[in-house]
Amino acid sequence: MIVYCLEIQSFFWGFFRPLLTFQFQSGRPFCTPIGLRNMYSNNGGDRSREGFGKMGYGRRCLIRAPCCNEIFSCRHCHNESTATSDKHEIPRHDVRSVICLICDTEQKVVQLCSNCGVNMGEYFCDVCKFYDDNIEKSQYHCFDCGICRVGGKNNYFHCLKCGSCYSNILFEDHVCVENSMKCHCPICYEYLFDSLREVNVLKCGHTIHSECLTQMEKHKQHTCPICLKLIFDMTRVEKQTYQQFDAINISENQQSAIGKKPNKVWFLCNDCNDTMEAYFNILGNNTCCYCHSYNTRVIDPPVLPQ
Numbered sequence: 001m002i003v004y005c006l007e008i009q010s011f012f013w014g015f016f017r018p019l020l021t022f023q024f025q026s027g028r029p030f031c032t033p034i035g036l037r038n039m040y041s042n043n044g045g046d047r048s049r050e051g052f053g054k055m056g057y058g059r060r061c062l063i064r065a066p067c068c069n070e071i072f073s074c075r076h077c078h079n080e081s082t083a084t085s086d087k088h089e090i091p092r093h094d095v096r097s098v099i100c101l102i103c104d105t106e107q108k109v110v111q112l113c114s115n116c117g118v119n120m121g122e123y124f125c126d127v128c129k130f131y132d133d134n135i136e137k138s139q140y141h142c143f144d145c146g147i148c149r150v151g152g153k154n155n156y157f158h159c160l161k162c163g164s165c166y167s168n169i170l171f172e173d174h175v176c177v178e179n180s181m182k183c184h185c186p187i188c189y190e191y192l193f194d195s196l197r198e199v200n201v202l203k204c205g206h207t208i209h210s211e212c213l214t215q216m217e218k219h220k221q222h223t224c225p226i227c228l229k230l231i232f233d234m235t236r237v238e239k240q241t242y243q244q245f246d247a248i249n250i251s252e253n254q255q256s257a258i259g260k261k262p263n264k265v266w267f268l269c270n271d272c273n274d275t276m277e278a279y280f281n282i283l284g285n286n287t288c289c290y291c292h293s294y295n296t297r298v299i300d301p302p303v304l305p306q
Contacts, residue, residue, distance in 0.1 A: 125148050183207070266299050
C-alpha cells in the first residue's frame with residue numbers, strides 16, 4: 001500500500017514538475033508557474049533585470065550555502081533566515097555552486113550559465129562569488145579588503161593602517177587608527193567593515209554609522225564615543241561656555257575678595273590630552289590653557305614619583 005502511494009505521488013510529481021519552478025524567499029522554497037518565470041527570460045540578449053535577493057541585487061541565479069547546503073537568493077537572505085535559530089553567516093568566498101534561474105542548472109560559480117548561456121550578472125566577482133546587474137554602483141573588488149565595494153575604484157584608496165578603503169577626499173586629511181574599520185559601531189554595535197550602511201570617519205580617526213552620528217547630534221552628544229574628542233563644529237557652543245566661565249570666574253574673584261578661595265583640581269583636555277591644574281567650577285570642566293578647548297574633565301591629581 002505504501003509502495004503504491006509512493007508510485008502515485010511519483011507519477012503526479014513527474015507530470016506537474018515541468019510546469020513548476022522553485023523560487024526561494026527568506027530561505028524557504030515556494031513554487032512559481034513556469035509561465036511567470038518566463039517573464040524573467042526574454043528572447044533577446046538581455047534576459048531579465050529583475051532583482052532577486054534581499055538587497056535587490058539584479059541577478060539570475062541562486063547560491064548554495066556551503067555552511068548548511070541550502071539554497072538562498074543571496075548571502076544576506078541566508079544570514080537573516082538563520083539569525084533567529086541556528087545563527088551563522090555564510091562564508092562568501094567559500095560558495096562553490098549556483099543555480100541558474102532560467103534553466104535550473106546547478107553549476108560552478110561562473111558568470112555565464114554553462115547550460116543556457118545567460119549572463120547571470122553584469123558585474124561578477126569570482127573572488128567574492130558576487131553577482132549584480134546594477135553596474136551604476138561602480139562596483140570593484142579591493143584585494144586588500146578582500147571584498148567588493150561600490151563607488152568606483154578611482155574614487156577610493158586603501159589605507160593599510162586603517163585597514164579599509166576611504167574616499168580620496170580623506171587621502172591627506174584623516175587620522176590613521178589601526179584597523180579602525182574592523183570594529184563595531186560604538187552606538188548600534190554593528191560590524192562596520194562590511195556594513196551596508198554608510199559609515200563616517202570622524203576627525204579623530206574612529207568610525208561610526210552616519211545614521212548613528214546624526215542621532216548623536218540630535219541628542220547633543222558632541223564628542224567621539226570612544227576617545228571623547230570633539231567631532232562637531234562647536235564655535236557657537238564654545239562661545240556660550242566661555243560666557244559661563246566668565247560669570248563663574250567673577251563669582252570666584254568675589255569669593256577670593258572675602259577670603260573664600262575655591263579649590264584647585266586637575267583637568268584633562270580630551271582634545272589635546274594635556275593636563276593642567278585650575279580652580280574647580282560647578283560646570284565640572286574648564287578651558288584648556290594649551291588648545292583653548294572647553295572639552296575637559298576632572299581627573300585625579302598625578303602621582304609624583306617618590
